[in-house]
Amino acid sequence: MILHYKCPNCGSDMKYDSESGNLSCSSCGNNEHIDSYDEIHIEKTFEEEEAKEYQCENCGAVVITDADTTATSCSFCRAPVVLADRLSGDLAPARVIPFTISKEEAMAAFKKWCKNGRLTPKGFMTADRVKSVTGIYVPFWMYDLDNDIEVKATGTKVRTYTRGDYRYTETHYYDVYRSLEARYVKVPVDASEKMDDELMDKLEPYNYSELKDFKTPYLAGYLAEKYNYTDEQLFGRVKSKIQSFVDTYIKSTISGYTSVTYQQRDIRTKPVNSDYVLLPVWMVYYDFDKKEHTFAMNGQTGKIVGKPPVSYKKVALWFSSISASVYAIFLIITLILGGGY
Structure with a gap:
């Protein structure tokens, strides 16, 4: 089953926004809190279990997915979709840390x-x-x-x-x-x-x-x-x-x-x-x-x-500068102790 999260205002696709922590619509700017988002706006498409191919409900394009993929986006219209059948039963995660960096x-x-x-x-x-x-x-x-x-x-x-x-x-x-x-x-x-x-x-x-x-x-x-x-x-x-x-x-x-x-x-x-x-x-x-x-x-x-x-050139210069610094320190100590060179 493929899920599209639709905006209640304009019907466009919504995606998770890392800054607000909400579902966000790029078309009209509407934000929906995940806990209060009404499931009647979720558009569902049913596919065969572990299918590697699905049809985007937005543009009708056929998109190939890896069998391990659980969420992706349409390569043609960029609509975000979630493959819900691959997130159910034993494959359902217990917890998630959401993105906080855009x-x-x-x-x-x-x-x-x-x-x-x-x-x-x-x-x-x-x-x-x-x-x-x-x-x-x-x-x-x-x-x-x-x-x-x-x-x-x-x-x-x-x-x-x-x-x-x-x-x-x-x-x-x-x-x-x-x-x-x-x-x-x-x-x-x-x-x-x-x-x-x-x-x-x-x-x-x-x-x-x-x-x-x-x-x-x-x-x-x-x-x-x-x-x-x-x-x-x-x-x-x-x-x-x-x-x-x-x-x-x-x-x-x-x-x-x-x-x-x-x-x-x-x-x-x-x-x-x-x-x-x-x-x-x-x-x-x-x-x-x-x-x-x-x-x-x-x-x-x-x-x-x-x-x-x-950069091997930078590495060589770094070692050269270290060697020069060690030599300078050794020379100063020798002069302080009264030695000569």
Whole structure:
């Protein structure tokens, strides 16, 4: 089923506005609050389940969609549509963080970010080769995890002292045992096979206090994907994701020793809860030096991640300036200490 959100005033298509948080009509300027929007104005079209083709009700054009797409727009008339059948049952998200950064704001922020690249090529810094800026709701599983931890280790305390003409080292050994519990909440893992996992991880953190109950109008005017992996399939990845935090927590409970050697670290991680959520991401595709570079922006906080190209000339100049500075400092210290050169 395909949804078009129609303006009650003029009948034009409405889309979600990141600034006001409402459905907005670009034709007459009307704004409709999502919670009070009357469903009689939703235009519905029924299609076969998982269909990759639909007919736009505005202009009649046939538009091909990816089987994973849940929201898109008509390539011909740009009308925003939501593929509701792909958002129902097990595919229905529980929560969503709406976009708070508009496309224009995202583009301006990206250009500013490019200009701040100290080691990027001069041509890249102008940001004048951006191919597209696309707002996508990316599917994530968000986990609450309980960890039961049992640790056995040997700690040492080393004391060195001098007595007469002799220097002594005294080492004491201690058995260390810890039985710990740790809970981590709202740990996100992206569930789309199209998205780069490392890129999505670096977009964190989001402000999860802004999570809202999912409603389809939030997707109007943006692309959206459905998940490719279940929460069970991604459980191993979320365990790996919290591993460094668990390690840090264990170390924080064992202090005061010169060294610690672990004999046993038994970590039992249990999922308490997992929610299917959609998080906002601006994807920026930049064509530079005959290559396409992909960047991502957190659609809520504006954080930008990605690997910009590097100017080897600037890198060489940077190292040269560092070497010259070190040499100058060394020369000044030598002169102060009375040395010569």
